[in-house]
Amino acid sequence: MDGLWPTFMRRSRSPVSDGRTTVPAAACAHMPVPEKVVLPLQDLPEDSCEVLVTTGEHVLAGQQIGTMGIRPHYLAVHAPFSGTVTAVEQRIHEAGGERHVLAVEIAAAPEQKSAPAVPLSQFSGDRLMFLRDMGVPLDFDALVTARSLMVNCTEFEPTISTRAAIIMNHAEAFAGGLRHLMAATGHTEITLLVHAAERELGARLKAIADRVRGVRLTAVARAWPDTLQPLMSFRQRLSGQAAPAVIVGPGQVFAVYEALELGQPYIRQLVSIAGSAVPAPQTVWLHAGTPLVEILRRAGVSFPFAGRVALGGPMMGGPRYSLEAGIGKKVRGLFAAAGFILPDERKSRFYQSCACIRCGKCVEVCPAGITPIAVVEQVKFHDLNRSLECGLLSCLECGLCAYVCPSQLPLVEIIKLGKLQTRGRESLLIFNIFKTLSS
Amino acid sequence: MNDNKLIVASTPFLRNGETAHCLMFDALLAALPAALCAIYYFGLRSLAVMLAGMLAAAVTEAAVQILFKCRSFNYRDFAFSFFTREEITVMDGSAVVTGLLLAFTLPPGVPLWVPIVGAVFGVVVAKHLFGGLGYNIFNPALAGRAFLLAAWPAPMTAWQAPVCRASGPAIDAISSATPLGALALDGQTTPLVQLLLGSVGGSLGETSALALMLGAAYLLYKRTITWHAPLGMLGTMALLCLALGHDPLFHLCAGGAMLGAFFMATDPVTSPLSPAGRIIFGCGAGIITMVIRLYGAYPEGVCYALLIMNSLSPLIDRYTSRTVRPGEIGVPLVDTLTKK
Ligand code: SF4
Ligand code: SF4
Numbered sequence: 001m002d003g004l005w006p007t008f009m010r011r012s013r014s015p016v017s018d019g020r021t022t023v024p025a026a027a028c029a030h031m032p033v034p035e036k037v038v039l040p041l042q043d044l045p046e047d048s049c050e051v052l053v054t055t056g057e058h059v060l061a062g063q064q065i066g067t068m069g070i071r072p073h074y075l076a077v078h079a080p081f082s083g084t085v086t087a088v089e090q091r092i093h094e095a096g097g098e099r100h101v102l103a104v105e106i107a108a109a110p111e112q113k114s115a116p117a118v119p120l121s122q123f124s125g126d127r128l129m130f131l132r133d134m135g136v137p138l139d140f141d142a143l144v145t146a147r148s149l150m151v152n153c154t155e156f157e158p159t160i161s162t163r164a165a166i167i168m169n170h171a172e173a174f175a176g177g178l179r180h181l182m183a184a185t186g187h188t189e190i191t192l193l194v195h196a197a198e199r200e201l202g203a204r205l206k207a208i209a210d211r212v213r214g215v216r217l218t219a220v221a222r223a224w225p226d227t228l229q230p231l232m233s234f235r236q237r238l239s240g241q242a243a244p245a246v247i248v249g250p251g252q253v254f255a256v257y258e259a260l261e262l263g264q265p266y267i268r269q270l271v272s273i274a275g276s277a278v279p280a281p282q283t284v285w286l287h288a289g290t291p292l293v294e295i296l297r298r299a300g301v302s303f304p305f306a307g308r309v310a311l312g313g314p315m316m317g318g319p320r321y322s323l324e325a326g327i328g329k330k331v332r333g334l335f336a337a338a339g340f341i342l343p344d345e346r347k348s349r350f351y352q353s354c355a356c357i358r359c360g361k362c363v364e365v366c367p368a369g370i371t372p373i374a375v376v377e378q379v380k381f382h383d384l385n386r387s388l389e390c391g392l393l394s395c396l397e398c399g400l401c402a403y404v405c406p407s408q409l410p411l412v413e414i415i416k417l418g419k420l421q422t423r424g425r426e427s428l429l430i431f432n433i434f435k436t437l438s439s
Numbered sequence: 440m441n442d443n444k445l446i447v448a449s450t451p452f453l454r455n456g457e458t459a460h461c462l463m464f465d466a467l468l469a470a471l472p473a474a475l476c477a478i479y480y481f482g483l484r485s486l487a488v489m490l491a492g493m494l495a496a497a498v499t500e501a502a503v504q505i506l507f508k509c510r511s512f513n514y515r516d517f518a519f520s521f522f523t524r525e526e527i528t529v530m531d532g533s534a535v536v537t538g539l540l541l542a543f544t545l546p547p548g549v550p551l552w553v554p555i556v557g558a559v560f561g562v563v564v565a566k567h568l569f570g571g572l573g574y575n576i577f578n579p580a581l582a583g584r585a586f587l588l589a590a591w592p593a594p595m596t597a598w599q600a601p602v603c604r605a606s607g608p609a610i611d612a613i614s615s616a617t618p619l620g621a622l623a624l625d626g627q628t629t630p631l632v633q634l635l636l637g638s639v640g641g642s643l644g645e646t647s648a649l650a651l652m653l654g655a656a657y658l659l660y661k662r663t664i665t666w667h668a669p670l671g672m673l674g675t676m677a678l679l680c681l682a683l684g685h686d687p688l689f690h691l692c693a694g695g696a697m698l699g700a701f702f703m704a705t706d707p708v709t710s711p712l713s714p715a716g717r718i719i720f721g722c723g724a725g726i727i728t729m730v731i732r733l734y735g736a737y738p739e740g741v742c743y744a745l746l747i748m749n750s751l752s753p754l755i756d757r758y759t760s761r762t763v764r765p766g767e768i769g770v771p772l773v774d775t776l777t778k779k
Contacts, residue, residue: 011457011661147777148777232773244773245773245777308445314453316450354459360707360712364665364714367771368770368771369761369771370769374712390760391761393763399450403451408454413449
């Protein structure tokens, strides 16, 4: 009968509305070298790619093994450790769907050796080209065309804290990355966005903004979802007008610093692992391409227990049905929930969905400013033109409307279905934030 | 290798735990101060009226759902079916709220069949004939009251003076006029203190403005209601009073204005979705209320004003919900920041 007696405290409007200061005290640990990694070279089966290794070949840590896409629109992929290439074949891609894409599987060698770092001074192209060569997953086209550059230091997902970890533990590198990013893209100003309630993080960013020329700090009242950047790219493609801003994350800024300053390719990434099936939630550095199943095992997840796994966090994650694929470059979080519904997820008859009672809570919380229930009604009527008019494509898939809905309606699920029906995958932002090479 | 099966469910996996049931429970809790005031001023009789309304509404809703909605209802195993069938949603409490709010709009001395008939009408005709919770156009409590007033005007206008139970048991109810009735008949105004405390004649739940405001404060804190519709309604009424040379405080505190603004105009189902729509809804209700009060045949007009606005709220929704031109995508978060 849970759900029968309401609490006297008011319900939150977003899982992070109060701001968090869950900043890890010490630098994040590295996960030990996995047995093997799987590095996809395509996002979609029809994408072009280039393979530079063959099966049986020995590779060094940081050695380039191929590119996603082809010049000039490409992104290099590097081996995260030294080992032997065991397969170059079609594998399931982690960004979802039944798609099989070309991937390189590398088994770890007992002895680790790094390829020599290539500094920028020995490179013939410009800095952005160098970043492509170092495999830093940025939205390169938008970086050049957008009218302003923003770094989103807010964290929308309640279980992810990689941004705070980078800023608090690597402030110097972060500041250096900001300088390099301005130099590489030609922007003279960077706006850092911080949640107004996160004071500790705000103070740290203030110090950086005071020190680095051209960096401004802006406090925002709510966390910004990661899907904003794919949405703006999508809008730019539809309308042909330059986007007002391009948004990058602190993790990417850190990678820019490592690439341009130290000549290190993008072979590790910071990922938060959390969820009701994870005994000890943690934020760790992972080798690029570590298979999801391996990551979860090492985090202590036991398998018949974990049933729902999503890339990202519990609000906007991309649900998985296979764990064999390697982790993609843009993934910052891994969420594993129990396979059955736990009591804290409050499954009772009061939590079954019922008719919309038109309370308007979804309208209040929607960061896209649309009326989610109006869109959902039009999608249900199969009236796609009306659903576009109601703002179907403006939806950020942030999940807040379903989070607050007292009728427990699957609003986001229906909106995503409507997007698939109207325009297909290119407008499905959840899919796009995990795509490595943004088109 | 992948021998474990995964469940593919769409995110978000998190909910803030609010349910329709919680909202209804909040409304009941917020109505408690007003109910206690009614019992204090009008005696235990008013408790009987409220209980009759609530019980009748709940039983009617359960009966309607068992008879017409739930195909698979097993009468032999009544209790099990009652508690497990999804179609039977009477436990969400919306009918109980309807019954209580209906009783709030009745004179204290009505015969007990009056709240029962009103609740049955409200639940069957105004709610379930339209499809049940979420689909009704008119507020069931108000529809029930409008029906009662049209069909049995005599018991519906037999007001009585409040009996302060502290000063000894009431022997006979003394009939008296409501503050608005007194104003319409012989131009008497009632002192504001009495209106705030509720020691005046009138419907059960509407007399004490303070108790209603206390409940409203709770609802606003819990975000069960938003401020838009009440502010629109009360603000418009105050402005109209000022413009036409009446005492705004008197009109806000007398009659059903507070009850209507905080408990009826904020009914989620029958009011518009968007904040702008709610303000328009409130303003419209305020204007109609004042027009009926000052120029109409009835001394009080909140009930009809809200019913009229109920019928307009789909239209208001249609013109206030944000629309996007085809081929355009709005990104307000970024646009507001980059425009500055
Ligand atoms: S939050 Fe849910 S119940 Fe409320 S208006 Fe939106 S869809 Fe309807
Ligand atoms: S409609 Fe889209 S953008 Fe708005 S709250 Fe729902 S998921 Fe978020």
